Amino acid sequence: MDYAVRVEELRKVFGDVQALNGLSFSVDKGEIFGLIGPNGAGKTTALRIVSTLLLPTSGKVEVFGLDVVEQPEEVRKVLTYLPEEAGAYPNLSGREYLEFMAKFKARDKHELKEFVEEAAVISGLGERLKDKVKTYSKGMKRRLLVARALMTKPRLAVLDEPTSGLDVLHSYHVREIIKRYVKKHEVTVLLSSHNMLEVEYLCDRVALLNKGRIIAEGAPEELKEKFESANLEEVFAKVVKIA
Amino acid sequence: MLKGIGNLVLKELKELMRDPKILLGMVLMPLLMFPLMGTIIGASMEATKEKLAEMHVLVWDKDCGSYAKNFTEYLRSYGIRVHEVDVSKLSEAVALMPDYNATLLIEIPNGFSENVSRVIEGNTTVSAKVEVYGVFSGSGMFEEVGVSMVDALVESYNRQKAPNPVGVEKNTIVKGEILEGIDPGTVSGLMMAQSITMPLTIMMLLTFAMQIAATSVAMEKEEKTLETLLTLPIGRFTILAGKLAGSTIVAAVGALAYLVGFQYYMSSFTGMIPAEGVDLAALGLVPSMLGYVLIGISLFVSLLSALALAIILSAFAENVRSAQSLIGFVYPLIFLPSFLLMYMDISMLPLSLQILILAIPYSHPILASKAVIMGNLSTAVLSIIYVSAFTVVILYAAAKLFATEKILTVKLRMKKLKIKWKRKASTES
Numbered sequence A: 001m002d003y004a005v006r007v008e009e010l011r012k013v014f015g016d017v018q019a020l021n022g023l024s025f026s027v028d029k030g031e032i033f034g035l036i037g038p039n040g041a042g043k044t045t046a047l048r049i050v051s052t053l054l055l056p057t058s059g060k061v062e063v064f065g066l067d068v069v070e071q072p073e074e075v076r077k078v079l080t081y082l083p084e085e086a087g088a089y090p091n092l093s094g095r096e097y098l099e100f101m102a103k104f105k106a107r108d109k110h111e112l113k114e115f116v117e118e119a120a121v122i123s124g125l126g127e128r129l130k131d132k133v134k135t136y137s138k139g140m141k142r143r144l145l146v147a148r149a150l151m152t153k154p155r156l157a158v159l160d161e162p163t164s165g166l167d168v169l170h171s172y173h174v175r176e177i178i179k180r181y182v183k184k185h186e187v188t189v190l191l192s193s194h195n196m197l198e199v200e201y202l203c204d205r206v207a208l209l210n211k212g213r214i215i216a217e218g219a220p221e222e223l224k225e226k227f228e229s230a231n232l233e234e235v236f237a238k239v240v241k242i243a
Numbered sequence B: 001m002l003k004g005i006g007n008l009v010l011k012e013l014k015e016l017m018r019d020p021k022i023l024l025g026m027v028l029m030p031l032l033m034f035p036l037m038g039t040i041i042g043a044s045m046e047a048t049k050e051k052l053a054e055m056h057v058l059v060w061d062k063d064c065g066s067y068a069k070n071f072t073e074y075l076r077s078y079g080i081r082v083h084e085v086d087v088s089k090l091s092e093a094v095a096l097m098p099d100y101n102a103t104l105l106i107e108i109p110n111g112f113s114e115n116v117s118r119v120i121e122g123n124t125t126v127s128a129k130v131e132v133y134g135v136f137s138g139s140g141m142f143e144e145v146g147v148s149m150v151d152a153l154v155e156s157y158n159r160q161k162a163p164n165p166v167g168v169e170k171n172t173i174v175k176g177e178i179l180e181g182i183d184p185g186t187v188s189g190l191m192m193a194q195s196i197t198m199p200l201t202i203m204m205l206l207t208f209a210m211q212i213a214a215t216s217v218a219m220e221k222e223e224k225t226l227e228t229l230l231t232l233p234i235g236r237f238t239i240l241a242g243k244l245a246g247s248t249i250v251a252a253v254g255a256l257a258y259l260v261g262f263q264y265y266m267s268s269f270t271g272m273i274p275a276e277g278v279d280l281a282a283l284g285l286v287p288s289m290l291g292y293v294l295i296g297i298s299l300f301v302s303l304l305s306a307l308a309l310a311i312i313l314s315a316f317a318e319n320v321r322s323a324q325s326l327i328g329f330v331y332p333l334i335f336l337p338s339f340l341l342m343y344m345d346i347s348m349l350p351l352s353l354q355i356l357i358l359a360i361p362y363s364h365p366i367l368a369s370k371a372v373i374m375g376n377l378s379t380a381v382l383s384i385i386y387v388s389a390f391t392v393v394i395l396y397a398a399a400k401l402f403a404t405e406k407i408l409t410v411k412l413r414m415k416k417l418k419i420k421w422k423r424k425a426s427t428e429s
């Protein structure tokens, strides 16, 4: 079967820091795959390599069969990336920002409009889209960026902590959107998160990362069974302790 | 009343002083810059003095009397290289000047000796005139030093003999044309205003443009928009080109405004001081249309290279503030030629400095403007070619930087360097 993302023996070294140490996993088409792990485990580094921002020190990464090192430009056509810490141009209005981003993917005016309308729904920002981004709260900005990443219905959405900084209701809303998108538009999602509830609810499969490698992998249900835990939080604590 | 201010100031100082770029830019730079400027200006004055000492003067003695001979000898005794020429027309004498490398021509008219002796004997108070022709070359502040030196020498000659037996009539030679009765000092005074304004304006324009470009990249980093931008389905070079084009458009508007202002400024002199009959346009000291185009191109390519350099530097900065202080390191390369070329012509500098000034691309808009005004269009073209080549190299480097992950990770290397220094320092102590 073809994978949406295939990561093999991935290593990344920053000077003295070994951020990724032989990381391997694969994401099936149309699934939501979650990377979880303690701070500094290498989640962001892995997602950045998949998104062609960083080059692997060694190993192989393919996105829909496209090599991220050999064909980065092709890879960029099929994915969108939501950085962990991201901003928008402060002097553009929310709508202008979305239009700016949509223009890179839209094939015509009609599609452009469609993308922006879609983003308006996802972000739930309504009338506030007319305001400049610099007047937004942290959560509003995040919703704008999540909407940006999903509005074009990319084949792969790489989302680094999509709901960080969002309140309970908006996190819930964003999760619903992600879930709906995957079903409706055949979007594959690769995300990272610190919120175990979210991961349990959203992800078809998760990989537990520690010190740059995977120490446990499977569907949330499987993992809970395997580690005799009531929830993923417990699994996380147990596995990290063992490792 | 200002409770807690001490604590606040301490925090400010810590925060600012621990940024090595600010420390270097604010403290080290002026410490280096001014002694360097001093040395260079000193060296240039020295060079000017030497040039004067080797000043060649053509003397056309139509009188051939004893006082004429005496006066010529007097000039010689001050170390001035005097060459006597025997011609029949003034234009012939002027034509001979380049052969002797002379910048001054002194014409001693018929009846000079007789006139001088009559003054000395007290028979008349009308002094004998010598005609001095100074070549105006647009070289800089010390342009008319040669003529004033003749003035001074005549003064001291007079003191030796009697009250004012000799007077000086000043004339100017511009591009081989003789302007009767016009003091080279007047022409150079008029040109002076321009020779200060132009480098100053170019300096402001270049620094302003660099600020814009550096800020536009640093803003992407500070506002955390760069990562998203780099994962969009557009070429990395396109992103760079977009940044360059954005800043270039702003800068080009600046260059245009500069040119319009400069043109207006220059034309405001035409027809000024009609009493003296000095008209820069009539003297051919106002650029032609082609000249303006060349000045424009020169300015534009220099701007482009400055912008590309600013973009490269700002890639090393994590925010706008440190980007600003990083490009501060380029400013001496802009200020130095501007200040130097304000005071003097490049030909008056020692060879090593000439090479330095020529190597700095930001000197070239000034050099090209000067060359255009003096009618040396080919010099301006050469200068444009050099700066264009430099610009291509810088653009290539910027493109390389944007094509890799370095644009995102390069600042961390600097942090590592700092840690290494610290480790080294601590192991050494």
Ligand SMILES: Nc1ncnc2c1ncn2[C@@H]1O[C@H](COP(=O)(O)OP(=O)(O)OP(=O)(O)O)[C@@H](O)[C@H]1O
Pocket (backbone or CB within 6 Å): A014, A015, A017, A018, A019, A037, A038, A039, A040, A041, A042, A043, A044, A045, A046, A084, B409, B412
């Ligand atoms: N650009 C970089 N330069 C140097 N080291 C880096 C860089 N990016 C990440 N690292 C290091 O790599 C390791 C993994 O970092 P990464 O950001 O991938 O972790 P993470 O799992 O996303 O953590 P978090 O949950 O805190 O977001 C860390 O030790 C980090 O210090």
Ligand SMILES: [Mg+2]
Pocket (backbone or CB within 6 Å): A043, A044, A045, A084
């Ligand atoms: Mg992270």
